Amino acid sequence: MKHPPLSVSTLVAFASPAAPISALGLPLVVYLPPFYAEDMGIGLGLVGTVFMITRFWDVLTDPLLGVVSDRFRTRWGRRRPWVVASVPVVLLAVWQIFMPTPPVDWLYLLGWMIFLYVGWTLLTISHMSWGAELTPDYDERSRVQAAREIALLLGVVAVLALPAILEQADPSSTRAERLAAMGWFIVLFLPLTVAWAVSKAPEREAPDSPQLGWRRAVALVTGNAPLRRVLVMDAISGVGGGIISSLFLFLADDFLHLSRQASFLLLLYFISGVSFITPMVRLSYRIGKHRTLAFSSLFTVVTMPAVLLVPPGDVWLAGGYCILVGINLGVGPFLFRSIMADVADQDRVESGAQRTGLYYSLLTMTNKVGYAVSIGVVYPALEWIGYAPGAENTPEAIAGLAAMFVWPPLVLFACVGLLMWSFPIDRERQEELRRQIELQERATEG
Numbered sequence: 001m002k003h004p005p006l007s008v009s010t011l012v013a014f015a016s017p018a019a020p021i022s023a024l025g026l027p028l029v030v031y032l033p034p035f036y037a038e039d040m041g042i043g044l045g046l047v048g049t050v051f052m053i054t055r056f057w058d059v060l061t062d063p064l065l066g067v068v069s070d071r072f073r074t075r076w077g078r079r080r081p082w083v084v085a086s087v088p089v090v091l092l093a094v095w096q097i098f099m100p101t102p103p104v105d106w107l108y109l110l111g112w113m114i115f116l117y118v119g120w121t122l123l124t125i126s127h128m129s130w131g132a133e134l135t136p137d138y139d140e141r142s143r144v145q146a147a148r149e150i151a152l153l154l155g156v157v158a159v160l161a162l163p164a165i166l167e168q169a170d171p172s173s174t175r176a177e178r179l180a181a182m183g184w185f186i187v188l189f190l191p192l193t194v195a196w197a198v199s200k201a202p203e204r205e206a207p208d209s210p211q212l213g214w215r216r217a218v219a220l221v222t223g224n225a226p227l228r229r230v231l232v233m234d235a236i237s238g239v240g241g242g243i244i245s246s247l248f249l250f251l252a253d254d255f256l257h258l259s260r261q262a263s264f265l266l267l268l269y270f271i272s273g274v275s276f277i278t279p280m281v282r283l284s285y286r287i288g289k290h291r292t293l294a295f296s297s298l299f300t301v302v303t304m305p306a307v308l309l310v311p312p313g314d315v316w317l318a319g320g321y322c323i324l325v326g327i328n329l330g331v332g333p334f335l336f337r338s339i340m341a342d343v344a345d346q347d348r349v350e351s352g353a354q355r356t357g358l359y360y361s362l363l364t365m366t367n368k369v370g371y372a373v374s375i376g377v378v379y380p381a382l383e384w385i386g387y388a389p390g391a392e393n394t395p396e397a398i399a400g401l402a403a404m405f406v407w408p409p410l411v412l413f414a415c416v417g418l419l420m421w422s423f424p425i426d427r428e429r430q431e432e433l434r435r436q437i438e439l440q441e442r443a444t445e446g
Helices: 008-015 018-030 032-039 044-071 080-098 106-133 138-169 175-200 214-222 225-255 259-275 277-287 289-309 315-326 331-351 356-384 395-420 427-445
Strands: none
Touching: 008 106, 008 138, 008 175, 018 032, 018 080, 018 106, 018 138, 018 175, 032 044, 032 175, 044 106, 044 356, 080 106, 080 175, 106 138, 106 331, 106 356, 138 175, 138 259, 138 277, 138 331, 138 427, 214 331, 225 259, 225 289, 225 331, 225 356, 225 395, 259 277, 259 315, 277 289, 277 331, 289 315, 289 331, 289 395, 331 356, 331 427, 356 395
8 A cells, every 4th residue: 555755844844953963963962971071170081981881881772762762652642752851951952961051070961960860862763753654655654764864964054054153253252152053052942853753743553552471472573584784784784883083073174184074075075975765765766775775785885995096285185085986974874774674574574563763772772782882993903003093193193094994994884784675674575564554454443
């Protein structure tokens, strides 16, 4: 049964909260750690420990909050109430973390970061699950997740631009003021976009789900072969993407000799990512989601080494390279989320329960683990090859930095491309799963 496409206005309304959601992620990685270590005087060691603890806390709570999102039903739906409920939690934590009143210590940072991650994780999982359930159509799911990915990338572009705009308006602005501007962006736009999404985007009514015993619930998850492949591939993709993002600024500084143009290059990278999502959605209509994902990963394999051909100091060739590799920036994330909706359909057929929140919590968990592993491997490896950020490095150390940027991600994305090419849930299989689900629903209603 072919379902009508969602209107553009519905898609834009639904996707809009993703912009402030993503605007929260970049400062947590790039801006907050040095601010608390230096400006707040907590120190690098303690700040690093706090962020490590809260990241593990975030990973551990993902499945729990996914189950919570699945379990409760209200007359307003299952996902939208949790999206709304998470907003005040996130806003309060952002206010305390982005605009602290000195003096603060590591316990202050730890407590508010844990509070933030609870609200942020519940918001993210509920929003992704809501998107997966907006439509049962194979292709339309890609369109929904693509709209969300575009909003995510636009949020990153906005939060990257804010410090530059503030510096131009007031060259004497402090790091605390720039961080506060990012916080205000989230505080102002998150409630507005959530209100717009909740009022304009529908939520499909979920049937009553049977109560599964924990043994059967776990067995169905661990026995789901497509789920295992998606999670492993997403983790591998996360490691590859984490290596690229964690080394990019070092590469711009010491290999390309373009440290002053690094923000411009990043902007080109993200703009390219936004621009090419729609063509990739159309490609997925023609060859399927899993093969588009495979093609995208193999395209990364081919283009990654091109950075070795960029002459030091050539900003235009470096910009062209960033546009080239940026083509795939958003492809993997939105296609993995679209494919996960199909994987959740298989679980629905096998279990009779709609556990989309649990499945998306596992997807967010593997991606976070992938990025965490990349940081845990890359920084010790940099020390091992003798590279020191901000110092005078030997040609051998810089060559080692470039090699780490290119070759490990190349191998990892080659694995993703090869293993996703033969993914078992294609359009025909997903449509068969939907037919079985509709028969189950009719039997339940009867």
